[in-house]
Amino acid sequence: MSRGPIEPGSSADGPRPAGRSTLRDVAKLAGVSIATASKALNNQPQVRAETRAKVIQAAEALSFSPNTLAQGLITQRSGTVGLLTSDLEGRFSIPILMGAEDAFGSDQTSVFLCDARGDNLRERHHLRALLSRRVDGLIVVGARPDARPSLGELPVPVIYAYSPSDNPADLSLVTDNVGGGRLAVDHLIRHGRRRIAHITGDPSYGAAQDRARGALDRLAQEGLPLAGDQVWFGAWSEAWGRGATRMLLQRDPGIDAIFAGSDEIARGVLDVLHQEKLAVPAQVAVIGFDNWNILAVNARPPLTTIDMNLEELGRLAAQRLFAAIDGTLGSGIETIGPRLITRESTAPLD
Amino acid sequence: MSRGPIEPGSSADGPRPAGRSTLRDVAKLAGVSIATASKALNNQPQVRAETRAKVIQAAEALSFSPNTLAQGLITQRSGTVGLLTSDLEGRFSIPILMGAEDAFGSDQTSVFLCDARGDNLRERHHLRALLSRRVDGLIVVGARPDARPSLGELPVPVIYAYSPSDNPADLSLVTDNVGGGRLAVDHLIRHGRRRIAHITGDPSYGAAQDRARGALDRLAQEGLPLAGDQVWFGAWSEAWGRGATRMLLQRDPGIDAIFAGSDEIARGVLDVLHQEKLAVPAQVAVIGFDNWNILAVNARPPLTTIDMNLEELGRLAAQRLFAAIDGTLGSGIETIGPRLITRESTAPLD
DNA sequence: CTGAAAGCGCTAACAG
DNA sequence: CTGTTAGCGCTTTCAG
Secondary structure (H helix, E strand, O other): OOOOOOOOOOOOOOOOOOOOOOHHHHHHHHOOOHHHHHHHHOOOOOOOHHHHHHHHHHHHHOOOOOOHHHHHHHHOOOOEEEEEEOOOOOOOHHHHHHHHHHHHOOOOOEEEEEEOOOOHHHHHHHHHHHHHOOOOEEEEEOOOOOOEOOOOOOOOOEEEEOOOEOOOOOEEEEEOHHHHHHHHHHHHHHOOOOOEEEEOOOOOOHHHHHHHHHHHHHHHHHOOOOOOOOEEOOOOOHHHHHHHHHHHHHHOOOOOEEEEOOHHHHHHHHHHHHHOOOOOOOOOEEEEEOOOHHHHOOOOOOOEEEEOOHHHHHHHHHHHHHHHHOOOOOOEEEEEOOEEEOOOOOOOOO | OOOOOOOOOOOOOOOOOOOOOOHHHHHHHHOOOHHHHHHHHOOOOOOOHHHHHHHHHHHHHOOOOOOHHHHHHHHOOOOEEEEEEOOOOOOOHHHHHHHHHHHHOOOOOEEEEEEOOOOHHHHHHHHHHHHHOOOOEEEEEOOOOOOEOOOOOOOOOEEEEOOOEOOOOOEEEEEOHHHHHHHHHHHHHHOOOOOEEEEOOOOOOHHHHHHHHHHHHHHHHHOOOOOOOOEEOOOOOHHHHHHHHHHHHHHOOOOOEEEEOOHHHHHHHHHHHHHOOOOOOOOOEEEEEOOOHHHHOOOOOOOEEEEOOHHHHHHHHHHHHHHHHOOOOOOEEEEEOOEEEOOOOOOOOO
16 A cells, blocks of 8 residues: 555645644635635535635645544534443454444444443443543443343433343343244254254353253244253353263263354363264254354364354444434343354254 | 523522533532632642532532543543554454553543454544544554554554554554464473474464464574474464374374464364374373463363463553653564463473 | 634633 | 633534
8 A cells, every 4th residue: 555644636735744733724724714614524505616625625635634522512422432341352342343333334433442341340430431521322231141230320322232231211132042042953953853952051141041941942842852851051161061961971872963052162062072973963963152253163063053143233232322312212122133153063964 | 592501490400310411500509610610620729628529519419520522622632542453353452452441541541442344444434533533542453463554644643553563663562472482382391392393373474483483493492303394384273273283193293292373273283182092281282372261271171372461562552652642652663572371281291 | 605703511821 | 719711623603
């Protein structure tokens, strides 16, 4: 690429150190008043085309960039939103952020990302700072998909994403874990699997319960029992995936599919299946949950899994927020549907 | 028509829904002038304690929150910085963001996180928006540790983190990959390993070259040859880790340690080592690179690895930026040292 | 069509 | 100590 900012109109003028000039400078250079310059730059109709051109040219020559803070002072809108997360690794926040960026358009709205790191006091601090910066709205992303305390009445609209608020008067957007569990098992059933087991994480997580419920639902609908006699709750780790698989295999060696409650667990499952010389997917199909690329794509074989559509969640959060900024916000809990990502760890039986 | 603000009969009105009040409201409630209210709230010395108390109480009663945009208009400082990244997964950006948050203090400075997703145009857009929001500084985080195009002359200080700028006049902060490679091999040598091989990623990455160079350096210093006859360059994936390990084992079955250029690759290495019934670390020690928790902690056994200290990098970037905001920025490339994280995949040889 | 004037909410000299 | 007076950079009536 060429060096320096691209300046289409400015032929004769030497390029300057970009950007500290004000509307007054532009007006002066163009030989018009500040008011006219403002109108010209904002595409207001009542400006002669010729004048507008002069102003635009002046603005370009000076690399003029409008001061959004001043604009915000007047319009009472900062063009910023806050994304307040407690999710250390950014595992959920990042996709949500990207979705929000998409929906807002990078020119219109910028987002402040703040990580409270699970610390309540830090969250209060960030909240104060954000409000003080006059964000137009807030997206709150929790660390786990269980209800979290409401922030209460705030002067800006708030959307709870991933973790719902514990106050039903707030608007929350969450992923559909029950639907995800159902989808996973449905996929297995369609592939002719009949002896399906379920290994999942910490039972204190609503997500673990919900995914299991969805799985059980779908099984029941098909008149199929759950293989392995129980849902294997444990921890969200590969180690648990390995341990549970060993126990499961002892209890019920004839299983032909395992639905893992997370991709991490699925990796542990695969590990032990390989040790036991059970072919995946020929003998046992494995499906994960999360579509965490680094884990799922690299697995041997690559992992079929459920994607929670977090980008879409982020996009929707942004849209709802946008609508709420000049209107009123809904309430309750809205659910985003999951999506099946087919890779090689599942295949039709025979 | 007179458009002046409507005078609300705001004598003893109940508290309002948090936060839309202005300094004028506070002053009125406290029965002082706006200027005095401002001074009282900003801890300026020339205010009687009693008056200050009155003002503070009024501010609290109204949940007053100062409008940072207005403040910024005056002080010419927004109290915000932009973090411009191209790093899809936030793998590098997030630790850097956290370090920066730490250093700035959440009350003082908030950070805009923008992801350009490797798209040059999107980057320009974000840059414009950020400048327009009058950020006090910019941290630019690249997707890979190789030089990236400079943003050129900007009206605010810029720090390039992780990926250095291609312009030596800019200030860049990078991790020390040569030192990391040296550290990894040093650790292996101290554990009595003598037949050390190196499997790493895409040779077009400076990081791959640097880590290899560090490893080779340390080996040479010890008078040791590189096991496996060559550095095994390939891809940053588990699959390559597996493939390379198989070839390596064929070529040189007697190795007692493998230095993997990333944790992903290390996972592949471990996988094949297990298949070949080689005990880790008893027979072969394995060390990774990145300390990517999800991969390293969950490995079997948990992976000893090199941490690039990205939080520290973020913290340092923030400090440098802070200093630069009222001063001048240095230039050139500054390097952050790596850190060894010992887990169970390495151990002294007998 | 264009410009003068009045602020948005706040801070910073100055006077009282 | 406290209030008055100017703005920060921009938009927006409302006259010319």
